[in-house]
Amino acid sequence: MSVWTFYLRLIGATIIALVIGGPAYAQTKLKWAHVYEVTEPYHTEALWAASEIKKRTNGKFDIAVFPASQLGNENQLNEGLGLGAVDIVYVGINFVAATYQPLGITGAPFMLRDLNHWKAYRDSKLFSDLVQGYDEKTRHKIVALTYYGQRHVTANKPIRKPEDMKGMRLRVPPAPLFLMFAQSVGAKATPIAFSDVYTALQQGLVDGQENPLPTIMAKKFYEVQSHIVLTGHITESMVTVVGSHVWNKLTPDEQKLFADTLKEAAARATEAIEASERVLAGEFKKLGKTVVEPDREAFRKAAIPLHNDASAGAGWTRAQYDELQALK
DSSP, X not given: OOHHHHHHHHHHHHHHHHHHHHHHHTOEEEEEEOSSOTTSHHHHHHHHHHHHHHHHTTTSEEEEEEOTTTTOOHHHHHHHHHHTSOSEEEEEHHHHTTTSGGGGGGGSTTOSOSHHHHXXXXXXXXXXXXXXXXXXXXXXXXXXXXXXXXXXXXXXXXXXXXXXXXXXXXXXXXXXXXXXXXXXXXXXEEEOOGGGHHHXXXXXXXXXXXXXXXXXXXXXXXXXXXXXXXXXEEEEEEEEEEOHHHHTTSOHHHHHHHHHHHHHHHHHHHHHHHHHHHHHHHHHHHTTOEEEOOOHHHHHHHHGGGTTOGGGXXXXXXXXXXXXXXXX
């Protein structure tokens, strides 16, 4: 065998090996971070989506999911996305509104009528337009909207009308728009990171907090609060955001695959949260908690005057507000 023949065969074998082993060498590892517990649908569906993306791309993308604030709170995750420290995040709608205010429109108290109104918004041109505005401002890509649930108040006393919350030290997430609900009822808003809420309640640093029933159960807030008050004051959402440093490197086919898979995961989580909300009030009663059905109309009337008040956190136009309210 001549030297040239040997080298030609060696080169050919190397090319074949590279082709066969290509996906392993080209594998991209990504970090998906959020603040929710491992038992919650957001996490289990993130694991499902990560597995599906890996499978559908023949192993090209290997996504590790970091739950329970392991990589920071929501504000830190937002910052981490811009720095490239995380690649995909779940972020509450009021946290992205801190970057692009119009997206917070559904995070105002009693802005949405019910879950059907939320679904109409999710599928609307209004939502698509607001997402585009966020994408253009941040260069990150919102790919899905997930139902987080109706937010309710927990306390160590019965609350039946807005006046019952006057002066109450209410834990709210550290995002500006959450102050609107506290303002509407005269409560003292106390921003505390999600991971610290249980301890703050336990130590009496705050008198109560507000979250959807599935979150109250998953985070065990009922252990340190005696009353579950079904205010349903915010129909909450969170978005799945892919960092620009990842999205812009994906091919068009890969972008579609990511978007389709992450939307499917959002739909699956939404269904699970909707189902759990239907039964959890009864579960809290079984645990010995007092479940209160307050005068929701009184709470709604207290909130509506703030809907378009910029000083209260409103960052949308009147036209956007009217478009949202017109959705059926």
